[in-house]
Amino acid sequence: MKRYALYVTGKKGIFDPAGKTAQNALDNLGYEGIEELKIGKYIQLTVDDTVTVERVTEMCEKLLANPIIEDFRIEEVG
Amino acid sequence: MKRYALYVTGKKGIFDPAGKTAQNALDNLGYEGIEELKIGKYIQLTVDDTVTVERVTEMCEKLLANPIIEDFRIEEVG
Numbered sequence: 001m002k003r004y005a006l007y008v009t010g011k012k013g014i015f016d017p018a019g020k021t022a023q024n025a026l027d028n029l030g031y032e033g034i035e036e037l038k039i040g041k042y043i044q045l046t047v048d049d050t051v052t053v054e055r056v057t058e059m060c061e062k063l064l065a066n067p068i069i070e071d072f073r074i075e076e077v078g
Numbered sequence: 079m080k081r082y083a084l085y086v087t088g089k090k091g092i093f094d095p096a097g098k099t100a101q102n103a104l105d106n107l108g109y110e111g112i113e114e115l116k117i118g119k120y121i122q123l124t125v126d127d128t129v130t131v132e133r134v135t136e137m138c139e140k141l142l143a144n145p146i147i148e149d150f151r152i153e154e155v156g
Contacts, residue, residue, distance in 0.1 A: 001113065007120050019121075025141055031133070033126040035079065042085050042120035043097075048111040055109065063103055 002047055004056050007073045008065045009040035040070075080125055082134050085151045086143045087118035118148075 010016045016038050023037040043064060045056065056074055065072040088094045094116050101115040121142060123134065134152055143150040 009120065009122070022121075022142060026137055029140065031129075031137055033129040034123070035126060036122070036124040038122045040120040040122070042087065042118040043100075044087070044114070044116045044118070045112070046114040048113060051109075051111040059104055059109055062107065064100060 002049060002051065003077045004045040004047070004053070005075045005077050006043035006045060006056070006060060006064060007040060007075075008043065008060070008070050009072070010038060011069055011071055014069045041065075080127060080129065081155045082123040082125070082131070083153045083155050084121035084123060084134070084138060084142060085118060085153075086121065086138070086148050087150070088116060089147055089149055092147045119143075 010019075019037045019039040022039060023034055026034055026037070041064075045059075047056070053074060053076060060072045060074065061067055088097075097115045097117040100117065101112055104112055104115070119142075123137075125134070131152060131154060138150045138152065139145055
């Protein structure tokens with residue numbers, strides 16, 4: 001059994017409405033000093049030992065991320 | 079300027095429809111060996127130096143996570 005952590009984030013310059021909304025809401029609640037807030041996806045993937053990191057990369061490219069507007073990073077966590 | 083990475087994940091036992099849908103879609107695409115796939119949020123927060131980790135914790139509790147159904151973890155990344 002292997003575990004991967006996948007981080008999917010909006011590419012630079014792509015509008016992030018969820019992040020912007022959360023940032024505005026924090027401003028309205030009185031939280032000062034926030035310069036930027038971006039919301040992406042954190043995917044925890046558990047696979048059997050036959051699944052390689054190349055295969056996981058393919059899953060990200062084909063389904064878990066949208067390569068047009070998102071970047072992704074893969075970490076094997078054990 | 080400080081940067082925090084926040085990881086918001088569904089609590090154990092809470093149904094994760096997005097994760098389940100992605101897992102089914104990968105099955106249908108022929109990706110075998112997936113045991114579990116959970117989708118959470120990965121929040122990149124940039125703040126000025128006056129914002130403490132306690133303050134960030136409060137932001138998570140009040141707005142960025144739903145403590146009833148979600149856990150969160152905070153990492154200072156520089």
